[in-house]
Amino acid sequence: MADVNPVANHSQPPPGEAGVSRRQFLGQGAAVAAGLSALAAAMSPLRHLSDDDLPSVEEFLQKHYKEMTPADKERALERIREQVKKRYGVDAKVSDPPPLDGVEFVYGLNISRCIGCRKCVHACVAENNQSRSPEIQYIRVLEMEKGSIDLETANHHYDPDQVPRPDKWYMPVQCHQCANPPCVKVCPVEATWQEPDGITVIDYDWCIGCRYCEAACPYFARRFNFTRPEIPKDEINPNMSYLSNRPRSKGVMEKCTFCLHRTRVGQLPACLEVCPTGSRKFGNVLDPNSEVHYILKNKRVFVLKADVGTLPRFFYYFDERGSRYHEPITPDTKGKELKEGA
Amino acid sequence: MKSPFQFWVPLAFLVCAGVLLWDPVPFVSPVAARVPTPAWATDPTPVRQPKLKPEYVAAGFTYQCMDCHRIIPSPAETFRRLTQHTEIQLNHGINTRCFNCHHPTNRNAFVDDFGAEIPWNQPQLLCAKCHGPVYRDWQAGSHGRINGFWDTTKGPQTKRRCIECHDPHHPPFAQLPPAPGPNTLRMGRPGPVEHGGRRDPLRLFAPDNHSASTH
Numbered sequence: 001m002a003d004v005n006p007v008a009n010h011s012q013p014p015p016g017e018a019g020v021s022r023r024q025f026l027g028q029g030a031a032v033a034a035g036l037s038a039l040a041a042a043m044s045p046l047r048h049l050s051d052d053d054l055p056s057v058e059e060f061l062q063k064h065y066k067e068m069t070p071a072d073k074e075r076a077l078e079r080i081r082e083q084v085k086k087r088y089g090v091d092a093k094v095s096d097p098p099p100l101d102g103v104e105f106v107y108g109l110n111i112s113r114c115i116g117c118r119k120c121v122h123a124c125v126a127e128n129n130q131s132r133s134p135e136i137q138y139i140r141v142l143e144m145e146k147g148s149i150d151l152e153t154a155n156h157h158y159d160p161d162q163v164p165r166p167d168k169w170y171m172p173v174q175c176h177q178c179a180n181p182p183c184v185k186v187c188p189v190e191a192t193w194q195e196p197d198g199i200t201v202i203d204y205d206w207c208i209g210c211r212y213c214e215a216a217c218p219y220f221a222r223r224f225n226f227t228r229p230e231i232p233k234d235e236i237n238p239n240m241s242y243l244s245n246r247p248r249s250k251g252v253m254e255k256c257t258f259c260l261h262r263t264r265v266g267q268l269p270a271c272l273e274v275c276p277t278g279s280r281k282f283g284n285v286l287d288p289n290s291e292v293h294y295i296l297k298n299k300r301v302f303v304l305k306a307d308v309g310t311l312p313r314f315f316y317y318f319d320e321r322g323s324r325y326h327e328p329i330t331p332d333t334k335g336k337e338l339k340e341g342a
Numbered sequence: 343m344k345s346p347f348q349f350w351v352p353l354a355f356l357v358c359a360g361v362l363l364w365d366p367v368p369f370v371s372p373v374a375a376r377v378p379t380p381a382w383a384t385d386p387t388p389v390r391q392p393k394l395k396p397e398y399v400a401a402g403f404t405y406q407c408m409d410c411h412r413i414i415p416s417p418a419e420t421f422r423r424l425t426q427h428t429e430i431q432l433n434h435g436i437n438t439r440c441f442n443c444h445h446p447t448n449r450n451a452f453v454d455d456f457g458a459e460i461p462w463n464q465p466q467l468l469c470a471k472c473h474g475p476v477y478r479d480w481q482a483g484s485h486g487r488i489n490g491f492w493d494t495t496k497g498p499q500t501k502r503r504c505i506e507c508h509d510p511h512h513p514p515f516a517q518l519p520p521a522p523g524p525n526t527l528r529m530g531r532p533g534p535v536e537h538g539g540r541r542d543p544l545r546l547f548a549p550d551n552h553s554a555s556t557h
Contacts, residue, residue, distance in 0.1 A: 027349065034355030041362035110484070118521035122383040134373040135526040156524055162517035226527055227373070266496030268489065274386045277507065277515055278487035290492070291483030299484055319485070320475055 052087065053228070053250070064190070065203040065242070073242070076205075080246050087247070088231070092238040094246060097264035099197035105258050105313065106198070106292040108281035108301075109172060112319040116141050116163045116170030120271035120280065124174075127259060127270035128245040129237055131229030138223065138256040139174040139271060173304065174271075175200065175221035175256035176312030183213035183222060183255075192253070198313050199258050201243040209251040218308045222255045258282070285313075374525045383521035388487065388506040394463040396450040407449040416440075433512045443468055443510070469504045480504070 020028075062068075062076060077094045084092040121139045130136040142154035146169050154171070164170060181200050184192050191206035192213055214222040228250040240246040241261035248254050259269035263282070272280040283290035292315075295301065299317040396407040418441070432438060445451045451459035452468040460467045470477035479485035487507065491497035507515060 027352075030349075030352040031355065034352035034359065038355040038358040038362065041359040044363065108484070113485075113515075115515065115518065116520060117518045118523070119383050121524075122379045122521050123386070125379070126384045133376045135376070135524065137524055137526055137529070140524065140529065156529060159520060159523055161519060163520045164517065223526075223528075263492070266491045266493035268492050273489055274384060275487070276389050276518065278485065278502065281484060281488075283492045291488070294482040295484045298482070299479075317484070319479070 059205065062205055064206050077242060084247060088233045088236045090236045090238050092240050094240045095261065096242040097261060099195045100264060102286055103284045104198045104286050105263060106285035107314045108292050108295040109316050110279040110318065111169060111171055111316050113277045113279040114170045114172060115277055116143055117276060119274045119276060120172060123270045123274035126235065127237055129231055129247050131225065131231065133230045134227060136223045139172050142171045142173060143168050144171060173219055176219055176310065176314035177258060179311035179313060180309060182216040182310060186212040186216040188212065199260050201257055202253055202255060204248050204252045207252040209253065213253055218305050218310060222253050225250050225252055372527060377522045377525055379522065386489065388502055389516060390506050392505045396462045411449040430511050465505050466503050
């Protein structure tokens, strides 16, 4: 048991002689070689990295969106055009439309008319170049029992043959573009902010993917790119903008931007365009002749989770007389109302 | 240094390397296979495309309504079974008479409250006879579809008419099949509700977890 005796240990190798014995050299060399091979094995997944996974020098040195000069922005847009061309083979129109003066966007959704067909969900995915695999969707349509507004038991997986089901009602939820946005407050790097027209945007090149904003949002409106988004080449929407629907990279957040590449040039958002029932309303709330102004002034309106103080710019409203799907108009019911009214 | 320690260290490292390369617990991606989106799900065409013209197609020929009705009188009351236009089922609530809407003498027009003609391409004026609040909302834009530009100084705006969504003879908005539901990472697949499980909308359901948890 010489090992436990420190005196014996120190005597071997004797002081003054060349430090390492052959046995020690082989033993320690084997340990180092095995350690290096373990390190190499642990790092071996890195061999799957492609050029696209790493930022270019230009991308790495790019400034925050708000600090970019017009020339910087033009360079960034050109870089995005080249990346899109390389990755998808599409000549994209990448722009950066500024917010319009005297415009504050507001969304209205008529829950008396929504039938829960989910066309808005898919039009949004197609318009905003969201990942198809894994799927990313900004809009979530909740199905609830008539007479209740219990989000806890709401179902977004409903799949009947036909919608609406007579005893259900439907509530699409997406980014509410809050005037007091909790997602913006929690961002540690200021990669997300509220624009003057009320749209909360993300600089995808500045986001570090910490997902604090996803946790802070009471509406579950923010989405994270767990992997590199996959979009088929023939499904790319070439009308892109820096702050909205340009292809995102792995590890960044994204969210609904009210289709700002459309709405800031006067067009209506894609979810509204496709809605077969006209339940969706959009416009400039500062314009007294706009539809949303009329809705806020005259219709019965509510916001989701008003108690959390987020001041949404997304309003749900309903009509004096709601949907009549609970009592289908059939020959049997003809004249029923006359008798009841008499 | 006779300690066996110096052999254990490289051995442990080698075992580590072996395990890492062997990868005994392969990564199972929770990403589900893509569900193709049907083309109709992104098609903004209105559910109906009315002609807005008083035309009738029969046996491959297109007629103006008055081509026949100029000669053939129709009965004043239409509660009885029709001999012509039998494909039309009038299920419009208490509105059970053809001439509440169609002009009794000029079949190329509709009729207003005073017996005057409403042109065929202005159906909203006809609907407004009974549906006042909805007509008011349609005029103000809170009811009905609007397509194109919200800012009309920058581009055209299309305001859809009543009958581009509603069948005047059976007005409730027709039911549609729903587009595919979410299959995203955090919204997952439907949970095992049939087994009494409470559904958590944010729960991750990996493909394998799902089939395992239902049994």
